[in-house]
Amino acid sequence: MTEQKAKLEQQLWNIANTLRGKMNADEFRDYILGFIFYKYLSTKMNLYANKILKPDGLTFQEIEGHPQEAEYMAAIKDAALDRLGYFLEPSHLFSELAKRGNGGGKHQFILGDLAKVLTHIEQSTMGSESEEDFGNLFEDLDLTSSKLGKSENDKNELIVKVLTHLDEVDFDLENTESDVLGDAYEYLIGQFASGAGKKAGEFYTPQQVSNVLAQLVTVGKEQLRNVYDPTCGSGSLLLRVAKEVKSVGAYYGQEMNPTTYNLCRMNMIMHDVHYKRFDIKNEDTLERPQHLDLRFEAIVANPPFSAKWSASPLFMSDDRFSAYGKLAPSSKADFAFVQHMVHQLDDNGTMAVVLPHGVLFRGAAEGHIRKYLIKDRNYLDAVIGLPANIFYGTSIPTCILVLKKNRSLSGAEGNVLFIDASQHFEKVKTQNMLREEDINKIIDTYRERTVEDKYSYVASLKEIKENDYNLNIPRYVDTFEEEDPVDLTAVAAELKALNKEIADTDSTIADFCKQLNIETPF
Missing domain, CATH: 3.40.50.150 (Vaccinia Virus protein VP39)
Structure with a gap:
């Protein structure tokens, strides 16, 4: 478990450093933690929806375009809002957006879609018990900021790169006995704090x-x-x-x-x-x-x-x-x-x-x-x-x-x-x-x-x-450390020896000055 945790922490920190050169620690913290959170919500949503659909032999992605899509989507949304507190459609999942952005090895423009998805996550909770807990959660994730790049394409290029790297990381959320991701998230927060x-x-x-x-x-x-x-x-x-x-x-x-x-x-x-x-x-x-x-x-x-x-x-x-x-x-x-x-x-x-x-x-x-x-x-x-x-x-x-x-x-x-x-x-x-x-x-x-x-x-x-x-x-707590007693006899002998050394040195200097026919400095 410790090895898995350390590996995940290092992977996430490496991805965070993709943004490091573009902005200060405070700013790239908000982006990387926001994207990790989005992936977490997507993964939880996908796992939960697949669990609900398993008796019907369907996966979450398969209900889009299904003859009973509307009924399935409504049922899953109601269940997800109660259990998870939010809802994401299959096409809004992190992995789908990451694939779309990196389609065919070429970076496609997804900034607009990403902004809509993050807004939809918050809007899905409106009128539900979890509305206050999810409201404005992504407000610090400004996808229009010039800090991400000068042009829209530059911004998109950087975001797609981060999403693609994150999509390759296994959050292991199916392992309910482990809180490796939560601990890794804490690790990142601590790393940002130190800087x-x-x-x-x-x-x-x-x-x-x-x-x-x-x-x-x-x-x-x-x-x-x-x-x-x-x-x-x-x-x-x-x-x-x-x-x-x-x-x-x-x-x-x-x-x-x-x-x-x-x-x-x-x-x-x-x-x-x-x-x-x-x-x-x-x-x-x-x-x-x-x-x-x-x-x-x-x-x-x-x-x-x-x-x-x-x-x-x-x-x-x-x-x-x-x-x-x-x-x-x-x-x-x-x-x-x-x-x-x-x-x-x-x-x-x-x-x-x-x-x-x-x-x-x-x-x-x-x-x-x-x-x-x-x-x-x-x-x-x-x-x-x-x-x-x-x-x-x-x-x-x-x-x-x-x-x-x-x-x-x-x-x-x-x-x-x-x-x-x-x-x-x-x-x-x-x-x-x-x-x-x-x-x-x-x-x-x-x-x-x-x-x-x-x-x-x-x-x-x-x-x-x-x-x-x-x-x-x-x-109340005496922290005074008693020093070793001073041996005054030894100190006196040391001073006497130093005085003799000084006298000998003075005599040597005076002799040199006499030979050089210059005035002594003392």
């Missing part, structure tokens, strides 16, 4: 960090009723949580960026998450939350670090913030996201959020909110310091806050666990990476709440109060 600089943080959380967050919120659980990410990006965090349990009932997320929102929905569908089991919204989470009536068993998030928000006084009557008495500052929304997540957390739930270190010690309103969460609510379960430079686009050190509403369930209601994992990583090129052993150490320490010199400490609430609710990790 996207600061913009990467808008849509992707590095897998190593996703892994830690996912394991933290699933400790002791085999099933989750639901999982939520208020800043879901491409959905990688939500999907990572699902890998840690046997089943997840439903996925919820909110994403402000329309392009990233589309990518998240594609990612969900590519991982075979049924459209009825995910609800992703395109809105600003803090200003216009979309799931406020729901409570979640697991919440994970990597919000934009220290983002600006309105901090409008009107929010003081919002249930998410009103109990605290203060709002997070408009220049730093970090705690606003925490408050939002706490509000949506179920009584038996766990939330884990990545934040900049400033949330641990900054004062004013943030200090007030921090104190309320610890002293008044006793929600804070753990503080985990991560290495610097593990996120794309920023080198700042970060931390994870783990919060629970009912900490008595884990028997840890009277303390907070501090973990300093900042020195446990491997440097890979310019990026620091958490290794598998580093991740396991964090999770094992969290699960067992073990104390380890220079790594972890369980602080009582009394200690935290004595520190005025400052959570700066060095206050």
Whole structure:
């Protein structure tokens, strides 16, 4: 399976590089992921239709021109809309368009047909339950863009080349035991993130960090009723949580960026998450939350670090913030996201959020909110310091806050666990990476709440109060490394020997100067 996955990842990345010379990473990401998604939808449609038609001894392609074409097409469309959430006609399948574009070894013009097909996929869902999940999915795939080529023929040439290469790749969707394609899709998203600089943080959380967050919120659980990410990006965090349990009932997320929102929905569908089991919204989470009536068993998030928000006084009557008495500052929304997540957390739930270190010690309103969460609510379960430079686009050190509403369930209601994992990583090129052993150490320490010199400490609430609710990790985990004692006698002897060497050198230089009949430099 690993070999098959690696082969597919390499094939897809090679095809992606066909577009690389034409545009930047952000732009060709949208095209290649869009085309892969189109092929995925086509393959699923073809497999499903053939399954329905098998008792009649027909294939999907054979019903076009059949005497009962209309009846067959209507029946298949109804079934597909319910099961898959969309419908494609046989002539609109990816393989048919790729063949048409490469007909007889010569590239035929298919740009117009391709644009119509992508529109038809979205239109097929109108009026159905899946309409919101498929609406405008392909809006970032602009086939008229000059970045694809100067002339229409140039654009068509490039698109046909990409479709032809993709058509040769086996997605192996008949193997229901495997999610090789979904994993390969995630791999591509990660590859694009690594080359996207600061913009990467808008849509992707590095897998190593996703892994830690996912394991933290699933400790002791085999099933989750639901999982939520208020800043879901491409959905990688939500999907990572699902890998840690046997089943997840439903996925919820909110994403402000329309392009990233589309990518998240594609990612969900590519991982075979049924459209009825995910609800992703395109809105600003803090200003216009979309799931406020729901409570979640697991919440994970990597919000934009220290983002600006309105901090409008009107929010003081919002249930998410009103109990605290203060709002997070408009220049730093970090705690606003925490408050939002706490509000949506179920009584038996766990939330884990990545934040900049400033949330641990900054004062004013943030200090007030921090104190309320610890002293008044006793929600804070753990503080985990991560290495610097593990996120794309920023080198700042970060931390994870783990919060629970009912900490008595884990028997840890009277303390907070501090973990300093900042020195446990491997440097890979310019990026620091958490290794598998580093991740396991964090999770094992969290699960067992073990104390380890220079790594972890369980602080009582009394200690935290004595520190005025400052959570700066060095206050609790002593990371001071004692240096070897200095042998002053040896240092003195070394200095004495150096002074003799200097005197000898000065004498030699003076002798040379005398022989050359020039003035000495000292």
